[in-house]
Amino acid sequence: MPRWLRSGRVIVGLLIVLAVLSCALFAPLLAPHDPDEQDLLATLLPAAWQAGGDPAHLLGTDGLGRDVLSRLMFGARVAMTVALVASFGAMAVGSVLAYVAGYLGGWADWLIGRAVDVWMSFPPVILSLILMTGLGTGASNVILAIVLVDWTRFCRVLRSEVLVVARRDYVAAARLVGFSHWRTVTREIVPATIPLLVTLLTLEMGIAVVVEAILSFVGLGVKSSQIAWGQMIADGREAIYQAPWNLLAPVAAIFITVAGFNMLGDGLRRSLDVRMVEGRE
Amino acid sequence: MILLATLGRRLLVAVPILLVVSVLLFVALRVLPVDPAAMSMPPNATRDEIEGARRQMGLDRPLPEQYAIWLGHAVHGDFGRSIHLRRDVLPLIGQTLPGTIELAVCAMVVASVLGLAGGLLLFSLRGRAAEAVAETGTTLLMSIPEFLWALLFIFVFGVLLQAMPFTGRLDPGLERPVVTGFLLLDALLVGRVDVFRSAAVHLLLPAVALGLAFAPPIMRVLRSSLLDVYHEDYIRQARLRGVSETRILLRHALKNAILPTLTLMGVQFGFLFGGSLLVEVIYSYPGMGNLMVDAVRNADLPIIQLVGLTYCVVVLLINSLVDGLYLVLNPRLRKR
Numbered sequence: 304m305p306r307w308l309r310s311g312r313v314i315v316g317l318l319i320v321l322a323v324l325s326c327a328l329f330a331p332l333l334a335p336h337d338p339d340e341q342d343l344l345a346t347l348l349p350a351a352w353q354a355g356g357d358p359a360h361l362l363g364t365d366g367l368g369r370d371v372l373s374r375l376m377f378g379a380r381v382a383m384t385v386a387l388v389a390s391f392g393a394m395a396v397g398s399v400l401a402y403v404a405g406y407l408g409g410w411a412d413w414l415i416g417r418a419v420d421v422w423m424s425f426p427p428v429i430l431s432l433i434l435m436t437g438l439g440t441g442a443s444n445v446i447l448a449i450v451l452v453d454w455t456r457f458c459r460v461l462r463s464e465v466l467v468v469a470r471r472d473y474v475a476a477a478r479l480v481g482f483s484h485w486r487t488v489t490r491e492i493v494p495a496t497i498p499l500l501v502t503l504l505t506l507e508m509g510i511a512v513v514v515e516a517i518l519s520f521v522g523l524g525v526k527s528s529q530i531a532w533g534q535m536i537a538d539g540r541e542a543i544y545q546a547p548w549n550l551l552a553p554v555a556a557i558f559i560t561v562a563g564f565n566m567l568g569d570g571l572r573r574s575l576d577v578r579m580v581e582g583r584e
Numbered sequence: 585m586i587l588l589a590t591l592g593r594r595l596l597v598a599v600p601i602l603l604v605v606s607v608l609l610f611v612a613l614r615v616l617p618v619d620p621a622a623m624s625m626p627p628n629a630t631r632d633e634i635e636g637a638r639r640q641m642g643l644d645r646p647l648p649e650q651y652a653i654w655l656g657h658a659v660h661g662d663f664g665r666s667i668h669l670r671r672d673v674l675p676l677i678g679q680t681l682p683g684t685i686e687l688a689v690c691a692m693v694v695a696s697v698l699g700l701a702g703g704l705l706l707f708s709l710r711g712r713a714a715e716a717v718a719e720t721g722t723t724l725l726m727s728i729p730e731f732l733w734a735l736l737f738i739f740v741f742g743v744l745l746q747a748m749p750f751t752g753r754l755d756p757g758l759e760r761p762v763v764t765g766f767l768l769l770d771a772l773l774v775g776r777v778d779v780f781r782s783a784a785v786h787l788l789l790p791a792v793a794l795g796l797a798f799a800p801p802i803m804r805v806l807r808s809s810l811l812d813v814y815h816e817d818y819i820r821q822a823r824l825r826g827v828s829e830t831r832i833l834l835r836h837a838l839k840n841a842i843l844p845t846l847t848l849m850g851v852q853f854g855f856l857f858g859g860s861l862l863v864e865v866i867y868s869y870p871g872m873g874n875l876m877v878d879a880v881r882n883a884d885l886p887i888i889q890l891v892g893l894t895y896c897v898v899v900l901l902i903n904s905l906v907d908g909l910y911l912v913l914n915p916r917l918r919k920r
Contacts, residue, residue, distance in 0.1 A: 429876070543743055
């Protein structure tokens, strides 16, 4: 068994992420109801175990009589899609720039460093709101906005790691043997930074889930026809007195998913022994 | 002196950054699919009227020219008029920024106190069985962003216990004193204890929700830098001299371990300032965040532009201040 799989955090995190992922993938099979099916005679039902609950709707129904549990499962689809695609996108952009900056140095490093400075002067929430204003709603635009905001997280941390690795003797040896720059970077430097990349990627997935929820909550996320946790929270807030599970269920879903990614990332960071800048968002 | 010099140098660097930021904002907002001119007109406006409004707003000119015009007005303190609210934008910022700063500063106090106390606690658990539990606890804490705390607090303290108000800044019926714009301060200045109490109670939930989300990273960094510092010789020396453990921790170790923590807290404050937006929306707190979200919903470009810029200015100011403070506290970094 590989070393990283022996960590308790990694296993717990992985199990949580896989569970949410299965909910997303198999939502049509698992969900007890059609998530868009309205039942105007059974709106704002409380959870099944509360007084007045209906066993057919485990977590109750929303203001239009739609089943909360089913919507939660379908909401996982948007959350997981955005989490996976956006974090890979942010990693791709950020890490390529980090390798260029860290390996080439000079003006390329200066230029990329200043770009990071400019980006970092925006609070991430503000920048993503502005981008969504420009891009318009929709899942693919949410992904694009996250990539455009969060590439700096990868670039900043990875660049300093590349600077360290590029000064190692075996990298100099590779150059002396006659490796081209391209081959030195791809064969010698990139593999040395993979553990850090994996850790950052996992943590970014948790961040992406939160950002998507925030944008959908404000009404600037996915299209309103799509089911998203952030939208469920916005709707649930209106019904907080009558049917609190409308609000609590998506809040819990976000927490569990993010906790899964964070446990996984934390466990990987420890077991892969990566020095990493602590920080959130 | 050093603080001022660094501050000055950093602020000079901030000017070109702000210029680039303003260009980016301009471009990002002009690729908008909606037409702000059409949105500002009544629904029965003719095509010609909308075209006229576009021309009047300068939206028919090429982008660089639009930017140059905007910048020319901006350096004279004219940031345009809100399309939706039909008012000058700058006073709107003046009215909402103090509220947001008040919220962010209070939240930062909460985050710092909890972060530093939590970091010391985590550190004191080192090597014990409880350490693993505490570490998993911080990982879980880090998984709750500010807007989830805000919603949970409303549910628990507002709805279940009905103990705390959770909308606005004051009880309805109380008149808001306006001196500086900072409500807590103003209430004290005019000597209204009832207003001060109402404002403080209204601020408590949002500030704690926002602060809680940013405390865990501070805990972690303080703990790990304390762990690093304890490997240093001077700690062993102090121990050999018979200095008590508490004194070693508070007088010797903490002084050095606080430096990386301070850097992180500066970065955190920037994020926290942005995070205040959601907390404001959730608590209907009249600040810059709500102004921004309303502007975004109405595609009110002049407001979005200036609010975005204001957030950047604040973040850059905080960063410069933290850098200056860092130099003051860490003499090793000073150049001759």
